[in-house]
Amino acid sequence: MLNWDNVFATRATRMRASEIRELLKLLEKPDIISFAGGIPDPALFPDAEFKAAYADIFSGAQVGAALQYSVSEGYKPLREWIAARMRALGIAATADNILITSGSQQALDYLGKLFLSPNDTALVTWPTYLGALQAFNAYEPVYDQLSLNGNRTPAAYREAAENAGGRVKFAYLSADFANPTGETLDRAGRERLLDLTEELDIALIEDAAYQDLRFDGEAIPPILALEIARKGSIENTRTIYSGSFSKTLAPGLRVGWVCAATPVIRKLVLMKQAADLHSSTINQMAIHLVAERGFDAQVAKIRKVYSHRRDRMLEALATYMPAGVTWTMPEGGMFIWVTLPDGVDGAALLARSLETEKVAFVPGKAFFADGSGSNTLRLSFSCANDQMIDEGIERLGRLVAATLAAAA
Structure with a gap:
């Protein structure tokens, strides 16, 4: 049987599955509130x-x-x-x-x-x-x-x-x-x-x-x-x-x-x-x-919806996240970047979140070419309605607070 690793080009060793693509599979699970996929809301497609x-x-x-x-x-x-x-x-x-x-x-x-x-x-x-x-x-x-x-x-x-x-x-x-x-x-x-x-x-x-x-x-x-x-x-x-x-x-x-x-x-x-x-x-x-x-009318439509969702998520973060957690204040786009206190691992937090709080996000480490940034995470608001944002961020804030308390 051919050992494919022996004949693959050396560049193949640098090919890795996207953590985000794997997380997108969670969108199919009805009990998961997902802030993971940075994808447009299909309800807004023309x-x-x-x-x-x-x-x-x-x-x-x-x-x-x-x-x-x-x-x-x-x-x-x-x-x-x-x-x-x-x-x-x-x-x-x-x-x-x-x-x-x-x-x-x-x-x-x-x-x-x-x-x-x-x-x-x-x-x-x-x-x-x-x-x-x-x-x-x-x-x-x-x-x-x-x-x-x-x-x-x-x-x-x-x-x-x-x-x-x-x-x-x-x-x-x-x-x-x-x-x-x-x-x-x-x-x-x-x-x-x-x-x-x-x-x-x-x-x-x-x-x-x-x-x-x-x-x-x-x-x-x-x-x-x-x-x-x-x-x-x-x-x-x-x-x-x-x-x-x-x-x-x-x-x-x-x-x-x-x-x-x-x-x-x-x-x-x-x-x-x-x-x-x-x-x-x-x-x-x-x-x-x-x-x-x-085109301009379509862009105006999605801006209005995404702007509201961004505002809602920023309000929820301010309400539910414990002290020591910071986040960006984007003027557009689809994402908010959250920085946790040093020592909190985003990947470990995701594992606990999926098990106990049923909230998905993307751990930030994947976005660093040097493998740093383990205490960061990305939240996407593009496909989340008001109820999902309020409930999901409240759950996530509760989990972060518990994690910080356990580490104290």
Whole structure:
């Protein structure tokens, strides 16, 4: 019998199951109150709009093209719509600066493949999006902590990368309502990050999956827009913007995009050709029709609902969490990040919570490239109604208080 471990590539040893994907299975259990999955509420999907869009495609002259092979760059009317959206954000792009991907997760995989050789360094925040770590892991990088307050010099990053046997290749972060923390990088921090990547002469990957989900506060220009303002053209920039329709329209259609200088797009197109030829044409067409007919109205609808749920969860945390527990105050997105007192292990707390309180969340350790952060956890409010939030946070607060009392 073949020992598969002997023939797998070395990169396979770095592939790990997502803790979040495993926790999502709990959503099927009716007795569990889940704050685990960072997924959109299906009740908010524009299903009637998609039904009409697919009907129009099948009843029109484009049905043949919808079911046929297509170009790897993506459906041009959709790329043009995205480019116009980018321009409204201060990013002067054309359709040639856009590549359609199968969700933004595929974009992260392609970017890891494009930039990382074994032992090269990727700069990521502590914590960072777990899916990014999973995508980059296959290309055998070394991770270094990306400082957003400017307290590390470019020379320090270079020296650490050289000692690890490679070079710094890119910095990655979600600047708006980040998964998992819900935090947003201010404008000064974005400018510092541009300075750092310029001095290091590396790429900057801006994960903008949650950018449209701002509930309050003043909007901050995307990092790519700030760089274009500095350099005059997208063709002179090093920032690579990754966007998605998953959090606004429908995740199941798997439509995301990359917006970047054309040399980057051309390389990514070659990867797309080799990987899956192109994303589903009919899904791109449907996304385009729904976006063109009512994207802003859809975004306004989900913002209203998610904003209320965020407020409700923040109120519940303030009411039920014991002293010594802190949490973020996000201006948008889907997540609140909770920090427990030192010595409290989030994974152990989850095990007890599932057994005694029937509340699910994501332990924070999974989001740290160095395995730290064991006293943190992520709560998602996107799929929880008022009753679930009140009851679930009360139960969780009771468990945390009991845990702290037992450790005292």
